Amino acid sequence: MSSVYNFNAGPAALPKPALEAAQKELLNFNHTGMSVMELSHRSSDYDAVHQQAKQLLKKLLAIPDSHDILFVQGGASLQFAMLPYNLLSSDKVGQYVLTGSWSEKALKEGSLLGQTNVLASSKETNYTSIPDLSNAVFSDKDAYVHITSNNTIYGTQWNTFPDISQAPLVADMSSDILSRNLDVNKFGIIYAGAQKNLGPSGVTVVIAKKEIIESANTKHVPTMLRYSTFSENDSLYNTPPTFGIYLLGKVLEWVESIGGMDKLEQANEEKAKVIYETIDQSNGFYNGHAEPSSRSTMNITFTLPNEELSKRFLSLAKERGFVGLNGHRSIGGCRASIYNAVPLEACIALRDLMIEFQKAN
Incomplete structure (x- = not known):
């Protein structure tokens, strides 16, 4: 079959122009005589790819200078643990809004690392809706408020995001990032696996407030689970998923080209x-x-x-x-x-x- 209608939940369809551009450059990227997959991640040719992807993300999502862009591996599932490792200290509580299976998994990981609480949930109605937070109770002990912006299994989505000042709002946006305009200023941390809207599987984009990264107490956190490791090293502490980042850049170019x-x-x-x-x-x-x-x-x-x-x-x-x-x-x-x-x-x-x-x- 030469072509299909691809409605896969993820990894998902990629823009044809992005795939064609990658195909054209696959064996000889930027006259290097090598595929982008063969380039050193310390080379100037790859660095240009890396920086362009970051700049396009910043432009398209209107990411302010107050936030840093990180390229992490491990998918959103690793972020379920990385978030509490960095933000959930012993005297704080991680608040979770349950809207489906992925938010349940995020809560489960957070509960392994510290004190957590279900702030609101629509589980009793089999996750047919997004819960109302108008009566939610916050305190100065809240480390963060975690939401899942779009729920792939149940087909629900936060159409408007809550305004929360008591603690950083953290969102798993794996399945709807880059699908609509977004006020990044509302969020302390946004994370998203790339394999729905951003690119191929293997890359996770994290958009985090610099002050949150800098203030995190990670003295006893493993190096690769610290946001600061990625921030301080421009996501190049170890070898990043270079081809995934390259293709992410091609997808972003496509978004820009269509308006x-x-x-x-x-x-x-x-x-x-x-x-x-x-x-x-x-x-x-x-x-x-x-x-x-x-x-x-x-x-x-x-x-x-x-x-x-x-x-x-x-x-x-x-x-x-x-x-x-x-x-x-x-x-x-x-x-x-x-x-x-x-x-x-x-x-x-x-x-x-x-x-x-x-x-x-």
């Missing part, structure tokens, strides 16, 4: 609207998991009237060249992950398939 964040946010909203309208106009044949006020523009989760119909729909979708539409085992049904690189045409094709299948059944 930046305003255009990208508009495109993502349009894609999501195509599929959500199909669900809403199906008279219950397709049932969205997330409440409308908490719907994600990145992961659209829905079920059919019964499991037999779900299996038949997914089988037909596979025959037609749709990939990655199976819902997560915890909620079943279907999931369309429509990250930045998924084109509108793919969403229209899915809409047409959904309408066709409903009419036939």
